[in-house]
Every structure is written in structure tokens, then in C-alpha cells.
Amino acid sequence: MLAGPSGSGKSTWAAAQFASDMIVSSDRLRGVVGSGEDDIAASADAFALLEEIVSRRVARSLTTVIDTTGLDAVSRARWRELARAHGMAAVAVGFDEPAAVCRARNRARRHPVPAEVLSGQLRAWPAVRAALPTEGFDVVLSPEPVRVVSEAFADATAAAARQHERPVGLRFALHLSAFPGGAATLAPALREIAAAAETAGFDAIYVMDHFRQIPQVGRAWDDFLESWTTLAWLAACTERVRLGTLVTGVTYRNVGHLAKIVATLDVLSGGRAVCGLGLGWFEAEHKAYGWPFPPVGERYELLEDALQALPVLWGPGGKPFRGKVLDLPDTSGYPRPLQPHVPIVLGGGGERRTLRLAARYADSANVLGDLTTVARKAAVLRDHSAETGRDVELTHLTTALVGTDGPEVDALVQALRPRGADPARYAAAMHAGTVADQVGRFRELADVGVAEVAVRLPDLGRAGSDPLGRMAEVIARFR
DSSP states (O other), X not given: OEEOOTTSSHHHHHHHHSOGGGEEEHHHHHHXXXXXXXXXXXXXXXXXXXXXXXXXXXHTTOOOEEESOOOOHHHHHHHHXXXXXXXXXXXXXXXXXXXXXXXXXXXXXXXXXXXXXXXXXXXXXXXXXXXXXXXXXXXXXXXXXXXXXXXXXXXXXHHHHHXXXXXXXXXXXXXXXXXXXXXXXXXXXXXXXXXXXXXXXXSEEEEOOOSSOOTTTSOTTSOOOOHHHHHHHHHHHOSSOEEEESOEETTSSOHHHHHHHHHHHHHHTTSOEXXXXXXXXXXXXXXXXXXXXXXXXXXXXXXXXXXXXXXXXXXXXOOOEEOSSOEESOOOOSSOOSSSSOOEEEEOOOTTTHHHHHHHHOSEEEEOSOHHHXXXXXXXXXXXXXXXXXXXXXXXXXXXXXXXXXXXXXXXXXXXXXXXXXXXXXXXXTXXXXXXXXXXXXXXXXXXXXXXXXXXXXXXXXXXXXXXXXXXXXXXXXX
């Protein structure tokens, strides 16, 4: 909500800071319901229309800039309550220009506000200015440059400053969840992405372990590569990054066979394999390929057995393994992995079972969620790890749409959002933000205990975009 007398610069400031479709202006609406923006007789209808537009936009959680004088306390209270009712922030911007400036600007207008009306606004303004900080707005701003960001970046500026002043380390992995471009170009495209990821400073490259695209990312008929074959190709295209899945469903492969696949990748990559493991959730995929999809309790039994059996299968000798559901008479397998210990990442954030299993058997647990959720799961994992006496890392899978500055972020959102999708909601879902925004967000994750962030870049592979180059700027702040 903008507040200030006519001529204080509200409309000019709003036009410089926000897209035109975010601004609801009482003056412009007079031109819609009356003979022009100066049609004072149309004011009542214009304000009635303004209230309707504001109400409908806020109900859809759309950023809305109310460009009126903001001098009416009843209207200000109504807009604050409307924002609260829909879980949105209510922000006031006060325009405290000298009376002489307002009068001069008003005289320069083609259709100035009547002098007596402006005088009344100027007399009312000091009391409004004093009242704004006490009325319950989330924040009261002066008309400086601003950006609207999603909740994930609300405290990013302060966190980025902490990272600059007292830097901490954080590992980054590139998460590949889609393979656009057509089958004929996938191999060279992946080679280029892998080389660029190493140059950008990524520590690892992970892929999803599915056999068709999942509905959260794309369509079932989109091109989708088998995970471990893809990792073998990436091993040949890279020299340094670790390679693994986030995560392999325990139901997809015989556990002994999976151990052999991982050991082979480790040998051929020079000791860079990471074994991601999870419960498996995509029932439709199991049905499509004819795989059993046991009840969740049976899958947990298999998962716990696999977590214990894999290190045995990668170890010396051939002693048998007998678990709750696995019975392996001979666990010998050669060549053994080059790494003395292949890292196991357990995917899933279940606090009673999955994180407890991670604390007992895995090297790290990978979780989803916002900062509050991740912080809670970090605390749960620490409690479980204290019981087992093991040091288990927390990692996080997220999405980041990275722009150099605000205009580039906005352009990327407009270019990538699906047809009909609200830009603000898409930006929030993709964590669209500047390099500085992302530095702050990742510092906050590091502060709650995250050791590695796996990042999906929505514009990866898009012509004319360089997401890996922009992400390199983020990674560099954690080195």
C-alpha cells in the first residue's frame, strides 16, 4: 500500500519497481469507469472497483500494489486484514515529500488535483505518517528501490552478509531430473553439461533413479535415461565430480545386482561412486514394468536389509548375509570398489523410521522441504545419531532458478513458466532469485546443519541461458 499526498511520487515509484499488472491505481480506474483520470465524479465507482480488484488479486495470493493516497485509516485497516486473511504480507510505503514539491508537481500536471483537495491531504499526512508504524503493517518502508521475493529469500540479504563476513563451506551437487533436446543430442549435451558442472565447481552430479519421467517434473513420454547407465557415461566425461543417484528405489533391482553396478561404477570412475538408496514410491512405474510394489512395511524391511548388505557385498570375502527378507548365501564380488567405503545416501525425511535408519546405517540423509522443515529434520537426525554414536550428514535436494540481477530473474521466470501459471507462484516454486539471494538461502541451510545441497536448475539446457555459469558465482562464495 502506497501512502502520501498527491504529487509525492507514488505512481512514478511504483512504475519503476513493479510490473504494470501488479499496480491497482485509483486514478487509472477513474479513467475506466469515468471520462478520464481527472473525473472526480467517478471517484466512488473507481474506489469500489479498486476494492474488488484488490480483493480478488489478494485472494489468489498475487502481489498487489495499491496506488492511492492511502490517507484513510479505515481503508488501510481493511487492506491489512485482507492480507492477513490470505497469508500475505502487508507492507506500507510512505512518501514524505515536502509540501512545496507536491504542489509544484501537481501544478505541472495536465489535470491537477484541486488546490484545496491537495491542501487537505498535506494537512492530514503528518498524522498518517506517524500512525503507519503503529498500525500493524509487517514493515513500513521509504520509497527506495525494492524487490518482491518469495518467503525463502525473506532473510537472504542478512544471511548473504554473514557468508561474506564469516564464510562457511558447503558442498554442491548438480541434480539432473530431465533430459530435453531429443535422443540424438542427449549424449553430447550431457558431456557438455558435465564438463561445465566441473568447471562451475560442483562437487557431484546426481540423477534420479526412474525409468520414466515422474509427474512432478514432466510427462511420462518425455525422454528419460536409465540412471546407472547414465552415470557410467558421465564417469567417462568427467574427472573429479562424485556420481550417484538421488535415489535408487530399493524395489527396482536385486540388491546383489545393485551392489555389482555400484562397484563397477566406482572402479570405472576412479573411486567416485555414491550409492543413493530409498524406499521407492512411484507405484504407477512399478505396475507399468511389472515389478512388485510391496506394502510400505515390507519395503522398509527390504531397505534396512539393503543398507546392511551393501557394505558386505562391497567388502572382502564371501560370507553369507541373512536379514529380515534378504538371504544371500555368497556375498563375494570382484573387483571391489576402489573406495574403502562407498558413501550411502538415504533419501527421505520420515522422522521416526527413515532418519533413524540413516543414523544407524547411512553416511548421509537427504531431505526435502523449506528451511523450517529442514531445520527440524536436522535436529531429529542429530538426536538419532547421538543414540547410535555415528556422525551422519544431512543433505538437501532443492531447485534454484538463478539470475544475475532482479530483471534477469524476472525474464527467466517469464520465459520458463508454463502457460497460464502465475509468475510469483512459479518463481516461489523454482526458488527464483539473484546470485546474492541464493547465497543467502544456502547460507541459511548451512546454518541449520546442511552439509551438501543438490540443486536442480530449471533452465539447464535452454538455448541462450547459462545457469551453470551463474551457479558458479554462488558456489564460489562457499569456497
